[in-house]
Amino acid sequence: QKEVEQNSGPLSVPEGAIASLNCTYSDRGSQSFFWYRQYSGKSPELIMSIYSNGDKEDGRFTAQLNKASQYVSLLIRDSQPSDSATYLCAVHGQNFVFGPGTRLSVLP
């Protein structure tokens, strides 16, 4: 079974700080990588997708991919209390595999 691993957290950061979320995966053939945000009791919401090595920025979010190290990360700049949620890493290789999620808490 191909695996995706994340720190379960909770990760607590003060408002305005940078939150750094990490994900590793085992399937070297994976081609597509995604970050989803999930608020309690709600469905996952796509926030970033990345397909090639390097950084991809979208507003306050930056996704970083390193296929050689099998590592994906998500940086959230100027963190806001509304960013408090569980962040799911997903990897598309042979199949779609989600990580267990990291719970982020942004403290006012």
Next chain:
Amino acid sequence: NAGVTQTPKFQVLKTGQSMTLQCAQDMNHNSMYWYRQDPGMGLRLIYYSASEGTTDKGEVPNGYNVSRLNKREFSLRLESAAPSQTSVYFCASASDRRGYEQYFGPGTRLTVT
């Protein structure tokens, strides 16, 4: 656009009862998926359909069947519900033209007593 819709939102079943969870998408996506989400387990793929007329097993298919009725609709059936199937079920759809970015429905919270 409604995106991905699911019915029902909540359901309580007794052990042994059957039911079908409905999912529909209006984004013209080829691929559709069914997941279950349990505390501490993340999202686990039950079945998926890469295109109309095809279905494939995911990580946890036992106890479930699916039907891809047409391009829009993908249903999940529990033939004989068990307490271990108590979970939140999410349907998702994706386009292969957008790198398989998945978009999720609101979910069905199922309790089997």
